Amino acid sequence: MISKALVAASTKPMILSILIGGENYGYQIIQKVKELSGGRLEWSDGMLYPVLHRLEKDGFIRSQWKTSDGGRLRKYYKLTDKGREELEKERKQWLSVHEALSKLWKPIPV
Amino acid sequence: MFDREKAIKQWRKKLMKNASMEDGYIEEMESHLRDVIEDKIKLGMIDEQAFIASIKEMGYADPIGREYHKTDTRQPRFMPELFWNYVKVAMRRIKREKGYTSVNTAGLAIGMACTILIFLWVQHQRSFDRFHENRDKICRVYYTNEAFEGSAIYLPGPLTDYLKNNYPEIIGATNYKHWKRKVAVGDKSYLSTGSYVDPSFFAMFTFPFIKGNPQTALDNPNSIVITEDLAAKFFGDDDPLGKTISYYVFSQKIDLEVTGVIQNVPQNSHLQFDFLIPYEIGYDWMKTWNNNSGWIYVMLNPNSSYRELGEKISGVLQIHRPESADVLHLQPLEKIHLFAPRGVGQIVYVYIFSIMALIVLMIACVNFMNLSTARSEKRCKEIGIKKIVGSSRAQLIRQFLTESIVMAFMALMIALLLVQVVLPSINAMLGTQLELNLTVKFILALMAIVLFTGIIAGSYPAFYLSAIRPVAIIKGQVSFRSIFKSTAKGKTSDSIKGASLRKILVVTQFTLSIFFVICVVVIHQQLDYIRNRDLGFDKDHIVVVESMGELKQRNQIVKNELLQFPEIQGVTYGAYSPFDWESAASTIAMSWTGKTTELEFGIGENYVDYDYASTLGLEMVQGRFLSDDFPTDASEGCIINEAAVKAMDMENPIGKKIIWHPGTQRESSRTIVGVVRDFNTQSLHREIKPFVLMPIEPMSQGMSNYLYIKLGSETISKSISLIGAKIRELVPNDPFVHYFLDEEMNKLYSVEQLTGNLTRYVSFLAIFISCLGLLALASFSVERRTKEIGIRKVLGSSVSQIIFMLIKDFTKWVMLANIFAWPLAYFVLTKWLANFAFRIGIQWWIFLLAGTTALFIAMVVVSYQTIRAATANPVKALRYE
Structure with a gap:
């Protein structure tokens, strides 16, 4: 299980990274997260939507209602240019944290 | 039987109860819910089970709503629309309450205006001498003397070279001796302030050259560097370089070649001059240790402190003047304008x-x-x-x-x-x-x-x-x-x-x-008290004419000629201006009956004409003033003031002798023939100092720097033009410089x-x-x-x-x-x-x-x-x- 704080911190880069592969809707995003993390990253499904809403208000993603083949209305989200820039910033930050931690956690020679 | 649609409707209602949920949000979540349910059924769950599991995965309405609320009520830090609204409301209120607004703004505006004005003045005062590139390295030398309880900045000329040659900390030094002198080109002549300086002057101070080379400008003893104003006055648009300017030391004319033109001296410089000439061509006495000449500036190497150096040089004057008690100090350039060497100053x-x-x-x-x-x-x-x-x-x-x-x-x-x-x-x-x-x-x-x-x-x-x-x-x-x-x-x-x-x-x-x-x-x-105080002499209706050149030599003639006019009530002359305390000597080299070693103090000396007392309205307390009725007065008589009587500790001063330089070759003596009532020669900030008056004739005719003319009160402007005309007639080559004594005295309190x-x-x-x-x-x-x-x-x-x-x-x-x-x-x-x-x-x-x-x-x-x-x-x- 991953702690709440870390989950909260990682939602933004996670969503933006998923959306870089093309537009997508909420349910699929959640599925993808679960799939990628092997179920260790657990989101309450409902909490995804306020986050998407916020990202949209900040101008990182854009949404559009579309009717699916099954006749169901779905809101599709798409990455904006601003979102791409934001993702790049996030990526750098995460990588530097990662790099620092990896150095610290080098296997200790016996 | 479980009705999925009904259950979803109920779930929707529950969500809608939350005030932060908008329709669109619920729509989106419902679509999600349906996807989840369908997936679960595909995995083999029965309808009701799938629904319950799905809404559990969705989470509760309240935390979701709170998240939405947070995003929706988030305000930007700065809302330009609102800002303009504030300004608009402010302007509207200002318009509506005109009286109040005008009173309020007027008060503040006046206050601010006053503050800005004072601030400008303060800034001007503080900007003095800051324009020199070497401002933090240059110091002026001054000395203090405990006997005088004062300080002075006039020092012997040779000290400059001595300091430069003996102290490695000093990388540059110059004299600065200024006078108002006549300069002329052809028939144009002006009375201008000029100064004798050493060639390194321009290496120390930043006075930018418009023409000429600052490094060599003053190398030649016959050179002169002038300001652009003076250049324009003499030469107009012509190139001044190489032209000749005649410089008058009294009646002696020296021809100098213009080697440089500098920008006008800024107002915020304590050095003010119209032209500069080499120190070399100054008087011989300016190059001796026994006479104080002008000001001395030194430039220190950036690593040395002026305080340390000041202490090192403090006793230098005694090397060449063993009897002197003057102690040398250094004052940084930037402090000269605002800080007096001793006391507080303008600051x-x-x-x-x-x-x-x-x-x-x-x-x-x-x-x-x-x-x-x-x-x-x-x-x-x-x-x-x-x-x-x-x-x-x-x-x-x-x-x-x-x-x-x-x-x-x-x-x-x-x-x-x-x-x-x-x-x-x-x-x-x-x-x-x-x-x-x-x-x-x-x-x-x-x-x-x-x-x-x-x-x-x-x-x-x-x-x-x-x-x-x-x-x-x-x-x-x-x-x-x-x-x-x-x-x-x-x-x-x-x-x-x-x-x-x-x-x-x-x-x-x-x-x-x-x-x-x-x-x-x-x-x-x-x-008011200062202006109207009885100064001990009559300062009203007295015109002072500064004597230059020929006038000095012809004072007696001018005096007699001027006395012919009925408008003129009296004429006299003297060596020093009545305000000049710099001509003070010390009693160290003086002696009189009853003098003890404790009686060391500064004493002013002045050489004056016999009509000095009557023209300036000095009152005699004892004895009489100097007079040509007593032929011995010229070489043997002198007058002292009350302050001097007190300081010298004399009971009956009349008839007592004062001896200068006793026991040396220069020994001379004079007899006190009268005591004059104290008169203020200085600003009333200071006490009246002891004073000796001696007749100017015949030894020092050339020293009569000031001509004092007493006018009748009714015909002042007419008298001035008469005097001007007469002096121009008698000494046509000299500029006519005059001022009123009372105005000049008021300047002391400016x-x-x-x-x-x-x-x-x-x-x-x-x-x-x-x-x-x-x-x-x-x-x-x-x-x-x-x-x-x-x-x-x-x-x-x-x-x-x-x-x-x-x-x-x-x-x-x-x-x-x-x-x-x-x-x-x-x-x-x-x-x-x-x-x-x-x-x-x-x-x-x-x-x-x-x-x-x-x-x-x-x-x-x-x-x-x-x-x-x-x-x-x-x-x-x-x-x-």
């Missing part, structure tokens, strides 16, 4: 003026704050409505601050305009060339003042009023006062706090105003005069601004108490009772202000008067006068509003209840 005035500027600004700000806060209490309803409609407290705070900042900014604009308008007359008064230079730094400083005033003035309404509970205002006809009483938890309500804050501000304003009034009167009295004028303006401003504040405050307070006054009148109060009630408050605060102002003024003025050796005492009635004046003015200001309120028909005030 005191910079401080005094800066403090005054701050006080005026403070009074203006206080006034502004006072009016703003008083006014803001009327705005409770506005605040209440705004809060109900949804303004946050932060928004209200921002609105109030914007308002007061906008007003402060308007005031600044008016202030700048005012400064532009009055600057020319200020410059004329001070003889300066101050300019309103809007540099970035200056604008930033002004903006800082605006923000500071605006924020302080706006903070009370912004922070206190925005905290009002809107319900309280809207619900009933609750007055401002009771709102705070009902909301305040402690015993002192905020309203009382606000009111007492205002009272403190009013008291502060009046304290400062009264303080200034007292200062004005005392400074005026002191200056700084005091300036202080006096400034305090007068400042006090006027202070009182004016304070009264503006009081006026507005009175009208506000009367307005607030309209109903109270109405009720009182209905119940039987008389008009006078009501007037008394209203005035009582203000009177109380003005009286209190007196109590603070009096000791403050007494303390400050006692300190100021201590600068004068001759001074007045501070009289008690001045305090009373200032207090009464302030009270009277306050009364007059308040009474208009008060009388109007008291005589108004109470029905009008109460009709709407």
Whole structure:
């Protein structure tokens, strides 16, 4: 299980990274997260939507209602240019944290 | 049977109960829910199970709603639309309350204008000599002498080379000996200030060359470097380089070649000159150790400290003048203008003026704050409505601050305009060339003042009023006062706090105003005292002509010729100007009957004509003045003043001998033939110094630098033209330089005069601004108490009772202000008067006068509003209840 704080911190880069592969809707995003993390990253499904809403208000993603083949209305989200820039910033930050931690956690020679 | 659609509908309803959920949000989540349910059924779950598991995965409505709420109510830090709205509201209010706004802004604008002006002057004073690139390396040499209790900056010429050659810390040194001398090209001649300097002068000081080479300009002894002004006067548009200028040392003419033209010397330089010539061609005595010549500047190597070097060189003069008690010191260039070598110097005035500027600004700000806060209490309803409609407290705070900042900014604009308008007359008064230079730094400083005033003035309404509970205002006809009483938890309500804050501000304003009034009167009295004090000689209607060149040699002829005019009552001449203390000698090299070693002090020497006493109106206390009736006077007679008698400790001075340089080859002696009553040769800051007068003839005809001409009081301008014409006729080659003795003496007190004028303006401003504040405050307070006054009148109060009630408050605060102002003024003025050796005492009635004046003015200001309120028909005030 991953702690709440870390989950909260990682939602933004996670969503933006998923959306870089093309537009997508909420349910699929959640599925993808679960799939990628092997179920260790657990989101309450409902909490995804306020986050998407916020990202949209900040101008990182854009949404559009579309009717699916099954006749169901779905809101599709798409990455904006601003979102791409934001993702790049996030990526750098995460990588530097990662790099620092990896150095610290080098296997200790016996 | 489980109905999926019904269950989903119920789930939707539950979500909708949450106020933060919008339709679209629920729609999206429902679509999600349906996807999840379908997936679960595909995995083999039955309908109901799938639904329950799905809504569990979705999570609860409340936390989701909260997240949405957070995003939706997030406000941007800065909303430009709102900002413009604040400005708009501010402008509207300014328009609606014209009277209040104009009083408030005018007060602040005047205060700011005054502060800016003083600031410009202070900046000018502080900018002196800062334009030299080597400013932090150059020092001026000066000496102190404990016997004189003074210091002086005139030093022997050879000291310059001695210092440069013997102290590796010194990388450059120059003499600077300036005089006003005649310079001429063809028939054009001017009296200009020129100075003898060493060739390294330009390597030390930054006086940019327009033409010529600074490195070599003064190498040739026959060279002269002139300013562009002088160049323009002599040569117009022609190239001055290589041209010849005749330089006159009295009647001796020296031809010099122009080797450089420099930019005009900036006004903020303590070195002021029109031309520079090599020190080499100066008099021989300027190159001896026994005579003090000009000023000496040294440039230090960047790593050495002037304090250390100053200590090293302190005893250098004794090497060449064993009998001297002069101790050398160094003073950094940047301090020369503002700091006297000994004592305090001009910097005191910079401080005094800066403090005054701050006080005026403070009074203006206080006034502004006072009016703003008083006014803001009327705005409770506005605040209440705004809060109900949804303004946050932060928004209200921002609105109030914007308002007061906008007003402060308007005031600044008016202030700048005012400064532009009055600057020319200020410059004329001070003889300066101050300019309103809007540099970035200056604008930033002004903006800082605006923000500071605006924020302080706006903070009370912004922070206190925005905290009002809107319900309280809207619900009933609750007055401002009771709102705070009902909301305040402690015993002192905020309203009382606000009111007492205002009272403190009013008291502060009046304290400062009264303080200034007292200062004005005392400074005026002191200056008056100085001007009208019996100086021991008659300074009125005396024209002083500076003798140059030929005139010096022909003084006797000029004197006889001038005495032919009936308008001229007397003519005399002397070696030193009556103000010149630099010609003082020390009694170390003097002796007289009864002299002991303790009797070492500075003594002034002057060589004068026999009519000196009668022309200048000197009075004899004992004996007689020098006279040509006694032929021995010329070589053996002398006069001393009372101060000298006292200092020399003589019982019967007449007939006693004074011996100069006793026991040396230069020994000479004179007999005291008379004692003259003390006369002030110095500014009245100083005590009268001992003095010896000796006849100028025949040994020192060439030393008569000053011609004094006593005129009749009626025909002054006619006499001046007569004198001018006669002198031009007798010595056609010399410029005619003259001034009135009394005017020149007044210049000694120019700084005091300036202080006096400034305090007068400042006090006027202070009182004016304070009264503006009081006026507005009175009208506000009367307005607030309209109903109270109405009720009182209905119940039987008389008009006078009501007037008394209203005035009582203000009177109380003005009286209190007196109590603070009096000791403050007494303390400050006692300190100021201590600068004068001759001074007045501070009289008690001045305090009373200032207090009464302030009270009277306050009364007059308040009474208009008060009388109007008291005589108004109470029905009008109460009709709407």
